[in-house]
Amino acid sequence: MNNRNSLDKYEKRLLKEIMNIMIPANQELLAAGDKGLVKELETLFFDSITHRKSIFKILDSIKLNIDVRMNGSFFSLEKKRKIEILKWLEKNMFDEFVILKESIFLTYYNDKEVVKKIEWDKNFIKKNENLQIEWDKKVISKVSKLKPFWKKI
């Protein structure tokens, strides 16, 4: 089952919903899923077997969840219940969830619009010539007066 290389339509929708829950919209930016980043996530991470397998394992677990099955789909559940399911997965499928979460966050925080809004481009990507910091000897003036306290043996 986990040998698949791409997401089907339902899985894309499911992943989009998870992304929206984990990184919702704010006043300036759309939620991660609504930004259309599912495709980006696939592009960035589906060449890695580990990432692909972990994401499919989480999606499969959601599909098999008893509440999801009883209600017809994950989308029919109330948001509170959706969050509970994700929290349960975070606790019980720790390694896979870490990879899913990492993939979502990495995709989102590498999106050009997001990078610009959080000013990561200004502060890091573009070189800031004014940030030159020198070693200042004064900082050790107190600690350097401590008597040596390593054990001589």
Add this chain to the structure above:
Amino acid sequence: MKEIADFIVIGSGASGAAFSWKMSKAGAKVICIEQGDNVSRNDLPKNRSDIEISAAKEWNWNPNIRKNKYDYPIDNSNSPIHPLMYNSVGGSTLHYTAHTPRFHPSDFRVKTLDKISFDWPISYFDLEKYYDENDQIMSCSGLSGDPANPPRSERSLKPVPLGEDGERIAKAFDRLNWHWWPSDNYVNSNNFKNNWKFYGSHALMDRESISSTDQNYLPKAVKNGTKILTNCRVSKIVLDNNYKAKSVKYIKDGKELELEGKNIVLASNAIGTPRILFMSSTLGHENGLGNSSGLLGKNLMFHPYAFIRGRFEGNNKFFLGPNANILMSQQFYETDSNRDFYRGFTLQMVRNNGPAFSALEMDWGDNHHKEFKKSFGNIVGFSIIAEDLPEETNFISLDKNNRDSDGLPGVSINYNVSQNSRKILDFALKRTKEVLDEAGAEYLYENSLMRYAGWHLMGTAKMGLDSKNSVTNEFGRMHDLENVYIVDGSLFVTSASVNPTPTIQALSLYIADNIIRSGK
């Protein structure tokens, strides 16, 4: 004519490169076998916008996630700490933060001082000149005069600047009257003047400023005549009829080849080295080559790490600068009879990551953006690195159900955090909150045991004077095999509570020097 090396060195990382250089400088014919490939400078993750994606994938610390073809599978299901490593020419020195403190003299005398565990068969002072030699070759930036450590020679490069966040923390330590000191690093601090964007998410700092053995020891060794065979995975050490090692078998491009050598040197880290020795089991060595003590693979030590984050108010840019090699405190390094545990810990200041890895440490969901805005650039963290005492119940074994790309067995880890380590971490978390408080940082969260923190691999073939309770002698030679040496962290008797690379390299140089002096 058949090629016979004086020394076949298995592994080109921290220890193998140092050993190859030292022996080849003395005129020995050295062939270094490396399972990984050369990494081009152009392929290094530098200051690029997708640096964090690279850190999660092809440069992931965890071989089980990275899954390069040179990696071998490691079953971590019985260990709360997952081992991390990199397999390439230069080994994990292409992946480390290059934080390079030394062991203390007391670390070699735990049994004498504390009546527990073991003493090393050598002392700090046996290694001292090799620490110095290694610091010179690796290019150490830092500052002499640390009151927590024996005096040492001037570092060849000035210390890395603390930055505004580092200075705030340093002042907090001062007010508490606790020890702290700028960290020793194998980092080119001269680069900082024009490159303070020295960003350290997941050790993917500007790696061109970080000293790795592919850039220092190995080119020198090659100049001395050392041959490096890449993409060659050792499958077995072969013995002759006199139970002396005569060759190694290795796999290259799916073909098994054999290389003869007068001496074999294992430098494949504390997981890879016992793996090769277990794979080399043969008549008379049924439980692994050189394992008459039964201790091969046992006494595995990681450094159990805890982590704590705090947050300053304001709109700071505290992601600029190295990630984890800023300053450290060894206020609680030694055993104190007023506490309910043996030995102690080092506290290392840790900076912000980039946006994605910073965000990962925050809540997901409705509160996420608010938290991110408040925290990003304002975070300060501490790694607590606890001394791990050796336990025979912590061990590695071969995992024949999971095999590498050449069909060789993987490794299974069985490890538990001891009660002593747990007590150290709990005590340290409380003390660290005091530092945050004193610095005026708001406590955010803690991770009481980091899972993906098995950077330091130690102890699985410990050195000692008695062949009944150690795997090698005091010069790294296996008790059971007169021409097989171990020069990596497997030899460690105890773990101290500092990053082990300088000690691994000093040990390797010390062993090589002893071989040279003995005229072998």
